Amino acid sequence: MTQMMKYEGLEGSQKNRVLVAVRFRPLSDKERGRGDHEVWECSGNAVGILEDVGMKVKFIYDHVFEPRTDNRTVYKTVASPIVQSALDGINGTVFAYGVTSSGKTHTMMGTDDTPGIVPHAIAEVFRCIARTPNKEFLLRLSMMEIYNEVLNDLLDPARTNLRLREDQRKAGNTIYVEGIREETLVSVEHALQIIAAGNEQRKTSATAFNEGSSRSHTIIRITIEASDRADALTDPNARLGRTISYLNLIDLAGSESAKAEVNRSQRMEGSFINKSLLTLGTVIHKLSEGKAAHIPFRDSKLTRLLQGSLTGSGARIAVICTITPASTQAEETHNTLKFASRAKRIEVSVARNEIMDQSSLIARYQQEIQLLKGQLDMVMRERGGLPLHDPLHPEVRTLRERLEEERQALLARERDKLALQQRIARLTQCILHGAAAATQMEKRLRAPPSEQAAAAAAAAAQASSLSIGGEVSAGSREAAPPPLADVATTVAGVRGAGALFPGADLERASTARGVSEAVEVEADLLRRQVHVLATELAERDRMLQTIHSMRGYGGGSSGTSRGGGDGDEDDVAMQVMLADRDFMQTQLQAADAHSGKLALALERMRRKLAAATGQDPESIDYGLDASPEEAEGDLAELAEAARPLRHGYDHVLAEKVLKMEEKVLLVLQAIRAKEEQLSNQRHVLETLTGLEDQVQVRLRELEGENGSLRQELERLDAQNNNLQGYNLDYMSNEDLGELIGSLTQAVERVRITVQLRRLASKKGGGAGSVQALNLSLDGSATSGGMTREAMRRALEELQSNGHSRRTTAMSDGSDFSPL
Ligand SMILES: Nc1ncnc2c1ncn2[C@@H]1O[C@H](COP(=O)(O)OP(=O)(O)OP(=O)(O)O)[C@@H](O)[C@H]1O
Known part of the structure; x- marks a missing residue:
């Protein structure tokens, strides 16, 4: 259970606009090489398109960064306040939005020389924690990508096609990714290593503009749980304040339109990428209107995932729109700027996610640590020692x-x-x-x-x-x-x-x-x-x-x-x-x-x-x-007097050590049993996951089969329709000729059959000539409504070939007598 707390930094207001920044990058060598020139320019917080004189189209944002601005300045200005709020229990999201090759990854991840928002944010989180000794923090990191509307775990490549679920009881954000791997962070280096490994898994393919273009949306989510330290409270009975918040750092795929895609698979990717971005655009548009209309969060994985951060569950959001000033990209850049303007109008509520019960992981860890400390104390005391964990x-x-x-x-x-x-x-x-x-x-x-x-x-x-x-x-x-x-x-x-x-x-x-x-x-x-x-x-x-x-x-x-x-x-x-x-x-x-x-x-x-x-x-x-002898005698006497006391003390201690060893053994057995239970559960889970994957594969196969069956059905339907509309009276001469041709062939087949039978009866010396021959023409010959006239002609032809014939049964039930 959580409670939303008013955020003091907002000077009495609980609403906050999305912070929008636009970042230009310099023209690349490639762009210069193909004769591109700069058509956009920034001035203060405004961006405009250059025409012969001055700027004609003009947009104003919270911040506009010129091409020379470094990553550190961008971080300090845009992301740092959001990171600090996240440490205070307020959800935060930072997006990089823009066409491919405009500098989104450069802004979010940066390079070793110029680290981007993600490394800066992680370093700041750890710095702030070190400066807050009266609180305990628990940091977890997950990393995922949305590729072709499929959500994959970048920290565990085996976990693909993850599902988004909703749990109203979840603190801070009710939408969560089922089964995603979360790593508990212990240091900045540890976090960066995890992210580097996750980046290796990203889906990239060369686009027309960017050799290493990111084809998926990448989301790094840091879950921050904070709790007051029990030993730092002045009132030992006071309740420990606990908060939980989610910091989303998102590098979106390129927002260019489909015409920029060079091949079919890229067009497909593009359509999926655009589906997420299009929905994001729609969602942003609807949110910016501020009306209580239906907002289609569920239309794409990206918007569904960010639903908690974009709506009233309490969040601070920053969008950094990256832009190339190149002339050939002017139209796409214009679209990016329009998106940025809409995003600027969104208002989100800002609230601290205070945890009111013991459900948080940090609370559970704290309890567990207390328990273990207690056990350790007990063991150490029983062994006549002092608690090892005690700093003193x-x-x-x-x-x-x-x-x-x-x-x-x-x-x-x-x-x-x-x-x-x-x-x-x-x-x-x-x-x-x-x-x-x-x-x-x-x-x-x-x-x-x-x-x-x-x-x-x-x-x-x-x-x-x-x-x-x-x-x-x-x-x-x-x-x-x-x-x-x-x-x-x-x-x-x-x-x-x-x-x-x-x-x-x-x-x-x-x-x-x-x-x-x-x-x-x-x-x-x-x-x-x-x-x-x-x-x-x-x-x-x-x-x-x-x-x-x-x-x-x-x-x-x-x-x-x-x-x-x-x-x-x-x-x-x-x-x-x-x-x-x-x-x-x-x-x-x-x-x-x-x-x-x-x-x-x-x-x-x-x-x-x-x-x-x-x-x-x-x-x-x-x-x-x-008289040393006397003094020695006294000493011996005293030692004798002290012996029972000392003996009693040692005896008590020995007994305690034994008892404690038994207890330790029991605890160890319990731990082992738990580990075994866990491993069994993990095994069952893996089996179930395997089964689920098989079912998915089979489902896809069945869908494929279903598709071809449907096609076949359609074909048959069409044939059926054709046949139903078949009417000899309205047939063209040409079609009739074709039909008669096939009928003649059928009659020819019958003739051969009759001859063969006759031959057979002769050879058998039986009844002599065939008395009667009943013919039943197959459906294909009669169902088209063949005229009696045509039939008669066909039989005449038969007879003229020397075959006797008395009666022919027409398949429509009428008798037919030859002339
Ligand atoms: N502000 C900048 N200053 C200098 N170089 C930049 C800047 N922004 C981007 N670049 C360079 O431009 C190139 C493309 O940038 P980047 O890969 O970040 O684009 P992107 O928007 O993430 O593209 P995609 O969507 O295809 O992944 C890179 O070589 C990067 O180093």
Whole structure:
């Protein structure tokens, strides 16, 4: 179903006159050679015949091109606006009309050096499409010729004598050529190759004027379907605007009169060519009168084909009348100019053919593409990949790879962080023990010997009251120090190596400060790692968000419609990823919180250490030893914890891949079945076409036979008439003599027969002489109404020859007795 839309370019009017241009060509060498001279001249938009002074006959047109005008100018002026309208959904037709050799083919097709309207139009169509990214176009090209009133497909020579049909539901043009081949165009070069191949099939024969004269009307039809791009619409619920239009580019056969044809077959061609052109003239004439009279579109194939373009179905038309200024062609040129003047008076309505339903091919293709894209998406998703058709596909894949790398790096850092945390916790414990021991030692070293034992006991008590978090119980300083041997053992545990030498307690205390600083550096490192991890997490979130939005999961797009089951499966995959991410996020937060706690504990511990040793907290230093075995143990533990999750994920993916392979197999089977069905249908169609051709041939044979039978009948009728009018009484002597002559011959035949019979009876020794002889004269002798007198004379002659005769039965029933 289509709807005609008003064309804005017409400034409020829906009617538009046919645009008529006249194009002169230069006098050819051949014309000059035979003494032709120019008798027509153009001036502005007027054409006139040259007489001695000025122009006597004058015609005015929309454009008149002088002989030097090139094809590009003709295209730009006449055809380009029609091509652009066609891209906007308005039918367009450009004719080249004129006598043979006047330049029609030169104007329409041109040469490699000067391309004509057809190549220019195709190039412009593709240029405009490239400049319209918010629309999708589908171009199809068909090429046909009308030769001797038979319509042939130039793109498929096997398709001849095609029929024109009418379908009121057809968008843009209800008349169509049944079974014509249409090629979908992909580029300018492709289109020109198709046209060149079609041109090879054209019927040409030399005429008196043009060696390569076109003897047929050639029609190139470009069907343009246009549709808004769904992804370019601002409102996703808005209806896609679709249009369809037909651009006809027509090179007519020469319009010269029959007297120019040199032989019988050309005269026949001429009469057919002229039938189409004559009807075109009549149709144009009637249309130009603007009356609601009967217009004989059906009288010729050409006018029937162009009916949609010439009448109110909405079209823009341009006629280019090509003209030779040669004196010998003056009369034909005059006729061309008169035709052009009539064409100028035609008004046609101009409307855009908007497609309101899903019937257009482009709509079907769009649906099919959507469907295929959906299927492809599904296959790719199920295989754990991303849609190949997605222009961002490589980017998405890179993002996914980066995401995976980041995830791995994050996991590794988490492991490192955990190991560090454990080491910090252990160190904290050791530092506190170390700090208490150092305090006690110093006290013991400074105090008088009597107090040293009490101080050692207090230090031991303080060390035992310290919590892991670094809390020190109130009054710990007053507690009794541990024995020296205990302190030495504790510090040795902190260093993880070496013996503690009695008497070097201060040196140990300064070593403990070094440890504290190292721990602080590590804590600082940890804080920085936490920051880096947080930044990475944010980056990873952003990437996830990008992937979500690309797959329709992005913020606010959760309503994007998807196939039920497949969407669920996809959700599962995403959920796994999200859970994974959340898990890591929680880990990070915990690590963050813990490192904050650690920093606080470290600070408190440092202050306690400083207070215990009476030193500046900044100068306290403890030695530190790493424990790689423990870190490795942690890593293994973490990997073990992650395994079930990873295993589950892989398992789900593997299952999906299997399922998807099954689905792909089913789709492939369906495609194969369809192809087979199509090939069967094509076979049936070919058989039917073959049968139809045979029937046509037989029909023609029968018509031939019918003709000769009719001739025979006519001849017999004429004879019959002659015979019916036969009357001896009115016959001339001459005719009577002739008749009697033939009668005599008949009688002679009878006589011979009688003699033979008699001879036979004698030989048989039978009844003796013949008693009686009954004669029945044949119809040819009696039907003419032979007189009794003539008959009598004939019998007398018989008798005088010695034959006896008694009775003769006349064929009219009367008895005849001899004298
Ligand atoms: N405007 C022009 N400028 C130069 N040469 C031209 C022009 N028009 C036609 N010719 C030349 O005149 C000759 C005949 O032209 P063309 O074959 O286009 O005529 P035609 O009208 O198509 O003839 P036919 O009806 O017999 O096919 C060609 O050699 C062509 O190159």
